[in-house]
Amino acid sequence: MPNAFENALNQIKRAATVGDVSEDLLTLTSAPKREIRVAIPVRMDSGDLKMFEGYRVQHNDWRGPYKGGIRYHQDVDLDEVKALATWMSFKTAVTGIPMGGGKGGITVNPKELSEGEKERLTRGWVRAMKGVIGEEVDVPAPDVNTRPIEMAWIADEHGHPGVVTGKPIEAGGSEGRGTATAQGGWYVLYAIAEQLGVQEGARIAVQGFGNAGRTFAKIAHDAGMKVVAVSDSRGAIYAEEGLDIAAVEAHKDSTRGVNDFEGAQNISNEEILALDCDILVPAALENVLTKENASNVKAKIILELANGPTTPGADDILFQNGVTVIPDILANSGGVTVSYFEWDQNMKGEKWTAEDVDAKLTTTMTDAANAVWERKEKYSTDMRRAAFLLALERLGEAQPKL
Numbered sequence: 001m002p003n004a005f006e007n008a009l010n011q012i013k014r015a016a017t018v019g020d021v022s023e024d025l026l027t028l029t030s031a032p033k034r035e036i037r038v039a040i041p042v043r044m045d046s047g048d049l050k051m052f053e054g055y056r057v058q059h060n061d062w063r064g065p066y067k068g069g070i071r072y073h074q075d076v077d078l079d080e081v082k083a084l085a086t087w088m089s090f091k092t093a094v095t096g097i098p099m100g101g102g103k104g105g106i107t108v109n110p111k112e113l114s115e116g117e118k119e120r121l122t123r124g125w126v127r128a129m130k131g132v133i134g135e136e137v138d139v140p141a142p143d144v145n146t147r148p149i150e151m152a153w154i155a156d157e158h159g160h161p162g163v164v165t166g167k168p169i170e171a172g173g174s175e176g177r178g179t180a181t182a183q184g185g186w187y188v189l190y191a192i193a194e195q196l197g198v199q200e201g202a203r204i205a206v207q208g209f210g211n212a213g214r215t216f217a218k219i220a221h222d223a224g225m226k227v228v229a230v231s232d233s234r235g236a237i238y239a240e241e242g243l244d245i246a247a248v249e250a251h252k253d254s255t256r257g258v259n260d261f262e263g264a265q266n267i268s269n270e271e272i273l274a275l276d277c278d279i280l281v282p283a284a285l286e287n288v289l290t291k292e293n294a295s296n297v298k299a300k301i302i303l304e305l306a307n308g309p310t311t312p313g314a315d316d317i318l319f320q321n322g323v324t325v326i327p328d329i330l331a332n333s334g335g336v337t338v339s340y341f342e343w344d345q346n347m348k349g350e351k352w353t354a355e356d357v358d359a360k361l362t363t364t365m366t367d368a369a370n371a372v373w374e375r376k377e378k379y380s381t382d383m384r385r386a387a388f389l390l391a392l393e394r395l396g397e398a399q400p401k402l
Contacts, residue, residue, distance in 0.1 A: 008082075011388055012029060013030075014384075014385055015385045015386075019389040019393070024399075032057045032060075036056045036129065037078065038056075039053060040052045041124065042121050042124055052107065054104070055076070056102065056133070057081045058102045059086050060100045062399060063099060065099055065100060065137055067101060067102060068088035068101055068141065070103075070105060070140045070146055070150075072105070072106050073145055076106065076108075080286070081105045085102050088100075089395070090387075091328075094394075095336070095337050097337055097340040099343075104129075119153055135346070136162075139343055141166045148168040148173060151168075155167055161346045162346035174338055185212075185332055185334060186216065187334070188331055189303055191366040192373050197300075200223075203228050204279045204281060205238075207230075207231050207236070207272050208281075212305045212332065213283030214249055221243075226241075228241075234256075235259040235266055235269065237258050275298065280297065280299035280302045282309035282310070290311045291311065291316075300322065301325075302324070302325045304326060310325060324382075327383055327384040329387050334361060337365065375389050
């Protein structure tokens with residue numbers, strides 16, 4: 001299977017085949033501007049000194065400061081971070097916010113660290129990245145296994161609140177940031193629901209029940225959709241008549257998993273991808289839909305709340321089978337949009353209300369969804385190519401002269 005970075009490059013090249021994209025632009029957007037690898041010494045609670053490997057990849061800053069999260073995961077490597085940084089450049093361009101793309105990570109299993117060890121690791125990453133990140137240069141944010149508290153440590157260690165987004169409200173964070181990815185995905189779906197034939201009561205399966213997945217499930221449930229399945233790393237559950245999402249949340253919080261929820265059937269993480277439903281929402285990690293399992297998908301719409309959940313090989317099969325894939329660089333860009341709103345507030349010394357943030361998010365996501373749909377129709381292509389093409393157009397407008 002191609003790695004994540006190869007998938008990202010493939011997506012860019014595929015988009016270029018349907019529009020007027022110069023070879024120079026294609027070349028310049030196919031490689032990160034800078035890749036940083038650092039060693040981070042951390043004094044463990046035991047007294048031992050342990051080294052951790054950290055990364056920051058800065059892909060493109062033509063439209064504004066590099067922007068993208070930092071993840072803590074035992075499988076993080078440079079290729080993954082390069083892919084995520086690339087997608088961020090395209091994600092910010094699709095939404096039209098004036099920022100670029102970057103991404104960071106530390107190879108670590110955070111579940112094996114105490115809270116004090118996490119803080120020392122986070123502050124060590126900031127010190128190692130001195131001169132790399134900065135409020136007008138490169139602005140990190142939360143990602144897999146990083147929380148608002150890690151962002152507060154980053155801001156405190158650096159010294160300026162605008163150096164990072166996703167902070168707690170009391171540390172300069174923004175209203176609406178915690179639910180932004182899911183809320184943005186919902187606004188995208190709603191914006192083109194008529195074109196897609198989505199109606200109230202649509203059956204939805206959510207693969208991944210972390211922050212984005214569970215929030216989206218709740219939003220969809222409260223809007224009258226029928227969420228028939230959800231999953232987490234331990235397994236999945238299915239209920240033909242729909243799940244009570246608030247009850248599932250309470251069950252997961254008390255048992256640390258969704259399995260064995262009363263009134264639901266336990267199924268596997270592979271089975272949830274093949275359920276008979278209207279909308280499938282991958283909301284976990286990359287490469288869950290591949291050419292090996294794409295033909296099993298029965299949903300007619302896939303809303304990618306995760307980054308890179310569908311490989312190019314799977315894309316081809318899904319397109320041939322009439323499945324509309326709303327791509328990650330559009331579907332999950334609500335998070336980076338509200339991250340930009342937070343940064344904007346920090347830089348201006350302002351504080352927006354939750355209503356202000358939601359109104360701005362609604363407008364941004366609706367405009368982006370409609371712009372992508374227009375290109376999909378114009379070029380008779382899929383939504384992923386259309387989204388990447390829109391991003392390439394906007395990057396091309398900002399391309400510096402060589």
